[in-house]
Amino acid sequence: MAAEPIDFEYDLDEMVQMLGGPISLRTALKRMPDQIGALAVLNRDAGKTPAFFDAAQIEALRDRHRSDAC
Secondary structure, three states: OOOOOOOOOOOOOOEEEEOOEEEEHHHHHHHOOOOOOOOOEEEEOOOOOOOEEEHHHHHHHHHHOHHHHO
């Protein structure tokens, strides 16, 4: 899956919902498996746009912050 450009605001320290509960976006990106399924999502707090990160957005975030995830 090719990463799409990031055209939304985000904060690596914002809390997202991952299976098991709230977690920082930075940590969620580290814990995501190498192969992200097409249905993968990370839900964001109410009022954030987009309301969730889909698989393509997660890939784009990981690509941009790969060195942060090590």
